[in-house]
Amino acid sequence: QQQVKQSPQSLIVQKGGISIINCAYENTAFDYFPWYQQFPGKGPALLIAIRPDVSEKKEGRFTISFNKSAKQFSLHIMDSQPGDSATYFCAASYRGGSEKLVFGKGTKLTVNP
Amino acid sequence: DAGVIQSPRHEVTEMGQEVTLRCKPISGHNSLFWYRQTMMRGLELLIYFNNNVPIDDSGMPEDRFSAKMPNASFSTLKIQPSEPRDSAVYFCASSFGLEGSYGYTFGSGTRLTVV
Numbered sequence: 001q002q003q004v005k006q007s008p009q010s011l012i013v014q015k016g017g018i019s020i021i022n023c024a025y026e027n028t029a030f031d032y033f034p035w036y037q038q039f040p041g042k043g044p045a046l047l048i049a050i051r052p053d054v055s056e057k058k059e060g061r062f063t064i065s066f067n068k069s070a071k072q073f074s075l076h077i078m079d080s081q082p083g084d085s086a087t088y089f090c091a092a093s094y095r096g097g098s099e100k101l102v103f104g105k106g107t108k109l110t111v112n113p
Numbered sequence: 114d115a116g117v118i119q120s121p122r123h124e125v126t127e128m129g130q131e132v133t134l135r136c137k138p139i140s141g142h143n144s145l146f147w148y149r150q151t152m153m154r155g156l157e158l159l160i161y162f163n164n165n166v167p168i169d170d171s172g173m174p175e176d177r178f179s180a181k182m183p184n185a186s187f188s189t190l191k192i193q194p195s196e197p198r199d200s201a202v203y204f205c206a207s208s209f210g211l212e213g214s215y216g217y218t219f220g221s222g223t224r225l226t227v228v
Contacts, residue, residue: 034216043204043222089156100158101217
C-alpha cells in the first residue's frame, strides 16, 4: 500500500513532442503528489506538485493530471526540449507533504534534438 | 541560502571501514531525511527526523547503519562496518514539514563506493 508505481522506465521523445509519464498508487490516505526532476550528478529537485482536490495543475510546459477515482496521476511535458532530458520521479505523501515521501522508481527521459 | 549541503561528495573506502556522511539542512527547516539511491532499488528512505528527533527509521537496512541529528543544523549517517553492497548515492533532504509546504530540498548527494 505504500508503493507508487511509475511507468515507463525510460522514454525517448523528439524535440517538440509531448512526454507523458504515469504513476499509480494504492493508499487513499496520500494527499500530496509531487514530481521531481533529477539531472546526472545532482539531487532530485521539486518540479511541480498537486493535491487531490484538483484534477489538473499547470506550470509552464509541465502539467500534472490527477484522477482520484483511478488513483493515478501523470506528468505531461509539452513541447519537450533536449534540456528536459533527465530522470523524473513521482512521489506521494500524507498530510500535505509534511510526512515522508514515497517515490516511484523513476523514468529516464531523453529528448532528441 | 546555500541549500542542503552534504559532505563528502565522493567517498571510496575499503570493506570493513567506518564511513560517516554529513548533512547541513536549510536553516529553518525542521524535517530532515536520508535517502539512498541505487539503480536497482531507486530512492529508498532510510530515516527521517522532525525537530531533531528520529521519527521513522524503518528503512535503515541493518544495525550497521546509524544516524544522528545533534542539532537543527547538522546530521550524520554512519555505516560501520561498511560492505560493498552499501555502494550507492546517499542523499540528504530537508523540508519545512508543515502542511502546505513545498516539498523537500535535496542535497547533491554523496557517492559512496565500498571496495
